[in-house]
Amino acid sequence: MTRGEVTTRRAVPADVPELVAFWARVGENGSRPPDRPELVERLLQHDPDAVLVAEVDGRLVATIVCGWDGWRANLYRLAVAPELRGRGVARHLLDLAEDRLRGLGAERFCAMVLDENKLGTAWWRSVGYEPQAEWSRWVKDA
Numbered sequence: 848m849t850r851g852e853v854t855t856r857r858a859v860p861a862d863v864p865e866l867v868a869f870w871a872r873v874g875e876n877g878s879r880p881p882d883r884p885e886l887v888e889r890l891l892q893h894d895p896d897a898v899l900v901a902e903v904d905g906r907l908v909a910t911i912v913c914g915w916d917g918w919r920a921n922l923y924r925l926a927v928a929p930e931l932r933g934r935g936v937a938r939h940l941l942d943l944a945e946d947r948l949r950g951l952g953a954e955r956f957c958a959m960v961l962d963e964n965k966l967g968t969a970w971w972r973s974v975g976y977e978p979q980a981e982w983s984r985w986v987k988d989a
């Protein structure tokens with residue numbers, strides 16, 4: 848799919864090194880274990896449509912992970928290269944991700960956003976998402 852000079856497609860295993868480097872540079876990086884290429888490869892093996900990317904002239908400029916486990920639809924790693932922000936690229940990727948998840952049967956979308964990420968929380972609000980005050984995420988290392 849093309850939007851101006853920005854094209855979108857699903858990520859493939861050959862993208863993994865660039866994805867990991869992009870997320871280290873541009874993604875929301877607090878409070879999570881560092882990415883490792885083999886983990887992203889495993890995700891693509893498990894669900895080849897889980898990662899959507901936007902590119903300009905073959906250079907990766909935006910990503911979103913749209914995970915469907917058969918029960919819940921989870922969105923992660925929405926990130927746009929700083930020089931392309933404010934042009935609707937994130938909105939476009941989110942539309943594609945929501946379409947995909949809706950098509951799989953999702954009735955609600957869940958986005959992971961750090962509370963302290965003012966840009967991210969304002970953005971997700973602007974596209975209709977709300978924090979759920981009555982729930983917290985509880986975690987334990989495997």
Ligand SMILES: CC(C)(COP(=O)(O)OP(=O)(O)OC[C@H]1O[C@@H](n2cnc3c(N)ncnc32)[C@H](O)[C@@H]1OP(=O)(O)O)[C@@H](O)C(=O)NCCC(=O)NCCS
Pocket residue numbers: 873874875923924925926927928931932933934935936937938939959960961964966967969970973974
């Ligand atoms: C948040 C982020 C993904 C937004 O990407 P973007 O491509 O600039 O966003 P878009 O241009 O698609 O914005 C779409 C809409 O949100 C609005 N918007 C953009 N930035 C906004 C902000 N900071 N606060 C509120 N609204 C905002 C735009 O006005 C636009 O509305 P419109 O379609 O009515 O004009 C980008 O800033 C980013 O990569 N941040 C770093 C990573 C991050 O924090 N990710 C989110 C947490 S997972």
